[in-house]
Amino acid sequence: MTSPERLTVRGPEDILGFIPHSLGYWPAQSLVAITLQGKRVGATLRLDLPGPDVLANPAKFLRAVRRYLEADKEADGTLLAIFTSNGGAAPQSRYDGLLAGLDSMLQRARMPVREAWYIGDDFWREVWCLDVLCCPLPGRPIQEIHDSLLNTEMVYRGSSIGPAPEQRQPAGPVSALHRAAVLEAEAEWSAQLDLRRQSRPQFAAVLGQWEAVLARPAGDLQRPSVHRDAFLRATLLVPAWRDAVLVMAAAGKTAAAAGAEEFGIFSQDAQPGPMAPGAEQAGPEEVPSAADGTAFPSFALPDQCGEGFLMSGGQDGTPGYGNVLMGQEPAVPQWHSLDALDLVLEHLAAMGGPPAAAALTGRGWIAWCRGRGSYSAAYLGEALDIEPGYRLAELLLELVRRGTLCGWAARKEAAWQKFGPEAA
Incomplete structure (x- = not known):
């Protein structure tokens, strides 16, 4: 090194x-x-x-x-x-x-x-x-x-x-034509995905799509992709998937998959085949169940939690959702992936609507993880303006207002480094 x-x-x-x-x-x-x-x-x-x-x-x-x-x-x-x-x-x-x-x-x-x-x-x-x-x-x-x-x-x-957080302008401009096309496609995706909320293969497909987007150069977001944006926004409307995306960005896909299994969000009943965007600009199409290669360990399934997994713990040494969202695990998060997620969520929030509340909540969590409470409060406040009562935004904003530090922000070896170099 x-x-x-x-x-x-x-x-x-x-x-x-x-x-x-x-x-x-x-x-x-x-x-x-x-x-x-x-x-x-x-x-x-x-x-x-x-x-x-x-x-x-x-x-x-x-x-x-x-x-x-x-x-x-x-x-x-x-x-x-x-x-x-x-x-x-x-x-x-x-x-x-x-x-x-x-x-x-x-x-x-x-x-x-x-x-x-x-x-x-x-x-x-x-x-x-x-x-x-x-x-x-x-x-x-x-x-x-x-x-x-x-x-x-x-x-x-x-x-x-x-500008200061309270003076910050909304996310960058999105053309009216692209926004209209995304909102139309989003309605179609939401209808399809709503039928598959308890599907393991669909969960794997969701994580696979997000993982691929986070691995791309930031400039790719500027290339119009109606169904990519519509699919990602639609997945944020499912609390279990929204939380899994946050956990995956910080702690990896294994932790995201294990937490989902632990909370028993999947059904053993027959589910429609998984859907994901196909070729560029293509709409929903069925994908092979094991396309992303995600392994889903077997856990005893407790009663399903309500909205999201904020208080969940982990098993078998895998970081639990609650520990990840509080910045307790892993020892050092995947900052490069969280930085990429922040850019993607900024792009998705620019198109407004209920998915924007989820995207801004995710940005608020990332800002809190970085130790930037003022920005976190601003994002979470915007989320609640869009959707009053949005539960995860309320919980996180309460942490910020109490002055609670994210576990990573409180530890030098884990804290986000804006510049990379050190100052002396």
Whole structure:
């Protein structure tokens, strides 16, 4: 294994320029905390700045910050940045007391604050620097952050800073003609697949189609394929298949198949033959039952669960659906497959309708797995706007609102890496 490239931090401008790339957007009214492991940057945490009531009694907020940062077991220091519209303009900030509390608490937690900054609309400054020669008031120009060498390097590597999650525009445009054709074909697929919800061969065909799509280059999504899109959207309407796709992307097809067997979704009664898209632009056609080569181990079949498999466990060492969806298993998920799934779900959500709620819920789960709670909440909120009461979206949004971390996001060795290289 080759050593990853490293991003070199030369000064505070580079660190502050790194933050928006790490989050994906320029934060506003936010506390950002970055753990340090020696001189190496660790995890990045963003929280909304607390209101006056919390500032008056910040103990609970401080404990939450500590709990999050302690997930980085190797951390021995912390960097803090407060992004606020007047952060660089006022000599004394309303958040000075909060920073003092964080400084004291993190010192006791053996993650002392190495540096802290206020970042405003026009200026930024170090919080505890009193030397007006190096820290002039009201601060240094914000353009220094935009012009930092690390920011330039990140842009060169293809990283971009998008809008904040609440300002994000819906998924990319889909032509009206393609959308109309997909919705028409989707109705046909839904009718066919509804007859096969309990069919093992149909389940195998569904996983086989999704696996093939996830293995293709991202650019293939831009090539119009009416029945591909219609079939994939129709499969998301079946909760068991929707969950299996998420599990397969993270933990592999064996885990997806084993969980389905464990929950007894299949019927022993005769089922119609499996259907899947044929040649490009072809409609439903019957496929051989064992076309994808999936093995389905035999398990004792408990009573069938209701909507999906959120709380299921695994057997015989196979990751269970519940453990996968909570980020507990496998030790490291298949991030390349999850990244591909996110792109596919974005494409499918752009055509609206009930399948869009499922697709956005899947994107919300992936964002949560990546440790991006703000994006997760935005996607899940959109899903519930489309289909109020969508159960999986409600459950996941509750996790996000409670501040629950996905198991993978809480472990350095398992966490999603946006850039690949490390920063030091």
